[in-house]
Amino acid sequence: MARPDRRDTDQLRALTSVLGQLSRADGSAHFASGDTSVVCGVYGPVEAKLFDERLDRAHVEVKLRPDVGTPGTKDKWLEAAVRQTFERHILGHLHPRTLVQVSVQVRQDAGSLDACAINAAMLALVDAGVPLATMVAAATCAVLEDGRVVADPVAEEVEGARSVHTFAFAEGRPAEPVYVDSRGTFDMPEYDACYGVCAAAVGRVLAFMRSAIESKVTRESQVAGA
Amino acid sequence: MSTNIIDRRRINGPQRSVEPIYAKPVVAFSGDGRADGRLPESVRPIFMRTGPISPQASSAASPSGSAYYEQGRIRISCAIYGPRQGRKANPRMGIFNCEFKYAPFSCSWKRSHLKTSDEKEIGLMLEQAVSPAIRLEVYPKANVDAFVTVIESDGKAATISAAINCISAALVDAGIELYDSVAACSVALSKDLQWVFDCTQQEEDAASCSFLMARMPSVDEVTYLLQHGKTTPKQTADAIHVCTNVSTQVYAVICRHLKETLEGKNESDQ
Amino acid sequence: MSQSEKSGQITFAMQTFERIHPVEFQRRFLTQNTRLSGREFSQFRALHIVKGSIGTAQGSATVRMGNTIMVCGIKAEVCEPDVKRPKHGYLTTNVELSPMCSARFRPGPPSEEAQVASEHIHRLITPSVDLTSLCIEENKVVWALSADIVCIKYDGNVLDAAIVALVAALENLKLPEVKVDPATGVVEAGAEGGVQLGIVRRLFPATFALVDDNYLVADADDAEEQMTSASLLVVLDDQGQMVNVWKRGAGIISRDTIAKCVAAAATRKSEIEHALST
Numbered sequence: 001m002a003r004p005d006r007r008d009t010d011q012l013r014a015l016t017s018v019l020g021q022l023s024r025a026d027g028s029a030h031f032a033s034g035d036t037s038v039v040c041g042v043y044g045p046v047e048a049k050l051f052d053e054r055l056d057r058a059h060v061e062v063k064l065r066p067d068v069g070t071p072g073t074k075d076k077w078l079e080a081a082v083r084q085t086f087e088r089h090i091l092g093h094l095h096p097r098t099l100v101q102v103s104v105q106v107r108q109d110a111g112s113l114d115a116c117a118i119n120a121a122m123l124a125l126v127d128a129g130v131p132l133a134t135m136v137a138a139a140t141c142a143v144l145e146d147g148r149v150v151a152d153p154v155a156e157e158v159e160g161a162r163s164v165h166t167f168a169f170a171e172g173r174p175a176e177p178v179y180v181d182s183r184g185t186f187d188m189p190e191y192d193a194c195y196g197v198c199a200a201a202v203g204r205v206l207a208f209m210r211s212a213i214e215s216k217v218t219r220e221s222q223v224a225g226a
Numbered sequence: 227m228s229t230n231i232i233d234r235r236r237i238n239g240p241q242r243s244v245e246p247i248y249a250k251p252v253v254a255f256s257g258d259g260r261a262d263g264r265l266p267e268s269v270r271p272i273f274m275r276t277g278p279i280s281p282q283a284s285s286a287a288s289p290s291g292s293a294y295y296e297q298g299r300i301r302i303s304c305a306i307y308g309p310r311q312g313r314k315a316n317p318r319m320g321i322f323n324c325e326f327k328y329a330p331f332s333c334s335w336k337r338s339h340l341k342t343s344d345e346k347e348i349g350l351m352l353e354q355a356v357s358p359a360i361r362l363e364v365y366p367k368a369n370v371d372a373f374v375t376v377i378e379s380d381g382k383a384a385t386i387s388a389a390i391n392c393i394s395a396a397l398v399d400a401g402i403e404l405y406d407s408v409a410a411c412s413v414a415l416s417k418d419l420q421w422v423f424d425c426t427q428q429e430e431d432a433a434s435c436s437f438l439m440a441r442m443p444s445v446d447e448v449t450y451l452l453q454h455g456k457t458t459p460k461q462t463a464d465a466i467h468v469c470t471n472v473s474t475q476v477y478a479v480i481c482r483h484l485k486e487t488l489e490g491k492n493e494s495d496q
Numbered sequence: 497m498s499q500s501e502k503s504g505q506i507t508f509a510m511q512t513f514e515r516i517h518p519v520e521f522q523r524r525f526l527t528q529n530t531r532l533s534g535r536e537f538s539q540f541r542a543l544h545i546v547k548g549s550i551g552t553a554q555g556s557a558t559v560r561m562g563n564t565i566m567v568c569g570i571k572a573e574v575c576e577p578d579v580k581r582p583k584h585g586y587l588t589t590n591v592e593l594s595p596m597c598s599a600r601f602r603p604g605p606p607s608e609e610a611q612v613a614s615e616h617i618h619r620l621i622t623p624s625v626d627l628t629s630l631c632i633e634e635n636k637v638v639w640a641l642s643a644d645i646v647c648i649k650y651d652g653n654v655l656d657a658a659i660v661a662l663v664a665a666l667e668n669l670k671l672p673e674v675k676v677d678p679a680t681g682v683v684e685a686g687a688e689g690g691v692q693l694g695i696v697r698r699l700f701p702a703t704f705a706l707v708d709d710n711y712l713v714a715d716a717d718d719a720e721e722q723m724t725s726a727s728l729l730v731v732l733d734d735q736g737q738m739v740n741v742w743k744r745g746a747g748i749i750s751r752d753t754i755a756k757c758v759a760a761a762a763t764r765k766s767e768i769e770h771a772l773s774t
Binding site (some may be wrong): 232235236237238239240242243244245246248249278286287288289292294299301303304305307325327329330331332333336339358365371372374377378379380480 | 516518549550551552553556563567569570571572573574575576578586588589590592594595596597598599600603605606611614615618626640642644646648649650651672682683684685686717719
């Protein structure tokens with residue numbers, strides 16, 4: 001049985017990204033995986049509010065806005081997930097007593113939003129020049145009713161799936177997941193299969209992100225040179 | 227029909243929901259017998275516990291003192307923080323704050339998560355009833371905060387008086403300097419014009435007047451009086467008289483518990 | 497507080513040391529492969545569950561895990577069903593972390609921690625109950641259950657305690673027999689034991705925390721949680737199948753360690769099962 005958009009089981013949707021689109025932010029990224037698309041702006045390091053000020057490191061704040069309506073607990077949940085994924089990878093001790101604000105705006109949710117939000121935030125942090133220990137990217141896969149493992153599921157597939165798995169990895173460390181959220185009903189072999197699929201997918205996402213950053217840097221250096 | 231307020235920081239249910247109508251048993255509230263077979267002047271059995279459950283070192287964020295209090299079906303938990311720095315500060319005296327909250331499932335109807343006006347009012351009443359017992363002048367610029375949560379209630383006046391007793395015990399556990407512990411009790415006026423102690427919700431609904439008194443028994447000073455409903459001055463004077471006796475009994479129960487806890491602690495230290 | 501100087505070394509009472517340098521204090525235990533509580537790294541706290549203690553709630557349970565105490569109470573109301581799902585009732589789950597249970601929480605609206613816990617538990621419990629069993633009359637009336645999980649004392653690992661409390665309270669839930677008056681639409685409740693909530697699966701949580709970047713401990717208490725760089729929640733169902741694996745924080749918990757934790761969660765499952773049945 002073919003997938004709704006006729007992809008192979010391990011094929012990701014087309015990835016697109018635009019860096020530095022927002023003029024007011026210190027760095028920004030628009031990241032889309034098929035129809036799921038997220039815009040993220042990073043402000044920082046800026047002055048922290050007295051309450052948030054940390055003496056030895058920068059305070060990382062993530063704000064997430066949904067595509068429709070006002071933010072609810074669902075958005076708060078994802079907000080916390082994005083923040084916890086990055087908090088330790090930002091070299092905050094280089095900017096003590098400051099604030100790094102990450103603003104995530106969901107444009108459209110057509111499945112696998114969590115991974116898309118993490119990827120967009122990552123690109124925006126790189127674009128803003130926030131010092132980072134490593135690059136992190138995320139990918140989602142689902143185990144369908146018939147037992148097939150599909151990468152980057154669309155909303156329709158998530159709806160009928162037995163379990164959905166989102167993994168985030170740091171570059172070059174496929175044995176140490178940074179973030180895991182597996183839910184549904186599944187056993188260890190299924191979990192392992194999903195782990196493998198996501199680890200491979202994250203590798204491709206990271207390569208894509210790297211080339212997106214490289215092409216932006218090249219373009220900027222050409223402009224500067226001309 | 228109640229409309230539920232959409233709170234975007236919580237999981238929301240349907241916009242409108244109501245409680246089904248329960249067939250309530252009719253209780254005759256008269257002097258010749260109470261639904262639970264108590265005598266008019268008897269208070270429901272009190273159980274209390276102060277301090278952490280296991281004697282293990284507690285973390286820096288845990289309260290300075292805490293108490294759990296049961297009186298019949300009433301269950302109340304209270305935590306005391308302080309003396310600590312607070313938002314309000316008085317250079318001469320400490321400030322005692324009290325936050326009172328009913329758990330959403332603690333009453334016969336579903337309560338809102340948001341703080342309601344009656345919770346604010348009860349919080350203020352507790353502050354006024356308990357503050358006179360605290361030596362606030364020895365804590366200048368500091369705050370003593372009490373957080374009270376009702377896990378289950380049964381009778382409003384009885385719940386408030388239980389909360390006062392619970393805070394008193396928690397204050398002792400926190401080591402806050404006190405003149406005396408405050409002990410409270412409540413009475414309601416039955417149909418045959420008799421004062422009946424510690425009324426349940428059913429009894430209170432049937433009563434024409436409810437009366438609450440908080441008192442410091444060892445110095446014999448009243449710290450708070452509250453009356454709902456109409457009485458003659460004589461009846462009110464009677465109420466004060468009977469409450470004086472019973473609050474002393476309640477006080478004895480609190481003191482006995484605190485003494486036993488202290489003795490238990492000393493034994494485990496040795 | 498006793499403080500004396502002997503040969504240039506300052507000595508403190510244990511409690512003083514803990515207050516001044518909590519991280520170093522915990523580290524002294526961890527480097528000796530012990531914990532302040534005397535537990536093994538893989539040892540969970542004992543669970544005590546009391547079901548049905550609250551008379552004003554239709555279902556309730558109190559869970560004690562060391563110094564962490566959570567009370568879950570379920571209030572049942574009736575409402576009109578959603579037009580799109582005419583046979584489905586409602587179940588809302590909210591976790592309350594008030595300043596009463598710990599100084600970490602401020603008065604006012606729920607903190608991020610409380611919101612994330614509420615949301616996560618709601619996502620886990622929704623597929624675990626049969627909401628159609630809450631139907632009274634299709635398209636007309638369904639039950640709306642609101643489960644509130646209140647933390648009375650906070651000493652770490654509220655998520656495990658909250659999930660267990662919720663499951664125990666749902667098991668304890670007794671809904672009354674109801675009659676709908678067709679003319680007025682008034683819902684009258686009669687004797688207990690009308691509709692029974694269909695529980696598809698029970699949830700058995702186990703949380704592991706990576707303390708001080710090096711030590712993976714089961715069921716961290718408050719002091720240990722303060723030093724946690726990553727936490728792992730594993731939830732199993734009655735058959736021992738995995739329902740949720742949730743790793744947060746950037747600390748390193750490797751793939752193999754996660755597999756080991758899943759195995760350890762199966763042991764914890766039998767402990768919780770035992771506590772639920774008594």
